[in-house]
Amino acid sequence: MYSISLVSLSLVAVIFLSLVHVLADMLRWKQQLPQKYWLSFADGISISYVFLGLLPKIIEGTADIPDSMGPMVAILKHNPFLPLLIGLVSFYGLERLIEKPATENNPQLSNSSEIRVWSHLASYALYKAIIGYLIAKMNDPLLIAIFVLSMAVHFLVVDYRMMEIHKGAYQRVGRWLLTLAIILGWAIGITTVIAPVVVTLLLAFVAGGIVLVVLEEEFSREHPSSFPAFLVAVLAYMAVQISM
Template sequence: MFQENRGMGVQRLFAIADTSVLNVSLTTLLALIFAILLALVHLFGGQMRFLDVIPRSQWLSFAGGASVAYVFVHLLPELNQGQRTIEQTEGFAIAFLESHVYLVALLGLTVFYGLEHLVKVYRQNQHKLSGILSQGIFWLHIGSFSLYNLLIGYLLIHREEPGVESLLFFFIAMVLHFFVNDYGLREHHQDAYHRIGRWVLAGAILCGWAIGQATEISEAALAVLFAFLGGGIILNVIKEELPEERQSRFWAFALGATAYAGLLILG
């Protein structure tokens, strides 16, 4: 009798282990597929001519609204948990964040605002700048967004909330966000972006996924990365929606935000 119970217990443990391995494999495979799809947005986003219109395409405004909804409804509440994780971590290298993880979100917003301001000044004075300086501005902008994409690729593997459902919500928000980013970068850098920039950004996403496969960081560091990403998303969406010359579609932005917020809440 004892041998039978022990045998059944061992079988049950193996069954649980097999299920866990299957779930991990499915999540990893989906993360790779999603990373490839995100890369394809940069590679082929320019062929979607219906996005390149004034007034601003309703689809871009819808995508921007959904991206912001993800930050406010899903990501920011997770930062509360991330704040507690940081406070409970002894000897964490960036202990100054103990006051508030939202400082990192503010940093993300500020960094990308600074980049946008720099590129705007460059465009206004483009005729006065040397070729070397123009190339430097281009690579600074593309390099920064490459790190941004690298981070997103990494977070496809490691998120504060693991599982297929969390991955799916993250991917939907990011693919919509990538359409907004790709449009803005293509408008800024035009031919240089088409020849070089889009390939660099697509490669960065896949590199981020590969790094995520090979490495794993602490929960506290993960909270910091998500906070920085949240600040970056907010700025990168708002900067595309607010300029007057864009003639943005408020109703589409509001619809995107409402629809995706509702989906997140129901999920």
């Protein structure tokens, strides 16, 4: 059972995250600071959280998998990052289904099919619903705070990417779809009971998605990036993590 205070904290956390997509364009520093700096800084925070925050919990969770899961026990205990790999590959496959944004030389690239556009938005909505669900299952206020702040930074990167790929559809409907998805995921998490091992697997899946988003942004030939900003973010997160 969850205490009322913990449920309230997780609700505030989810509402905060849900507003990131709605208010992203209103952030003045995004307009004043070149995107290559704030995007790389956000990517540095996100990837640091995966390696220093999520992966240790994934290893711990897979070590406690009950024997009742049968053959999956041995597989996951010997391959604790298998769900992370599945998450990364799944998101990579979805990304490859989406055509690149239009350019001056080839404006037809923006005319991707409705099915592809909404499939992409739906996949990210599911991704956000899982994150909302995970927040509902957390029972440590400090863990919730760290997770939410890391996800908020990550969401800014996702918001930028979605605006670039599906600007019209994302502004009209997509942004609100992602906003509602995380709230819906939280509501399902509060009202349902699930085995801890499933939560661990979902964490690994989300970690895979984060890694893919970061790698695509930082190694993209179309978007400028800043290694110094990325490095500063990684070192800052490391310092905070070590001091805890």
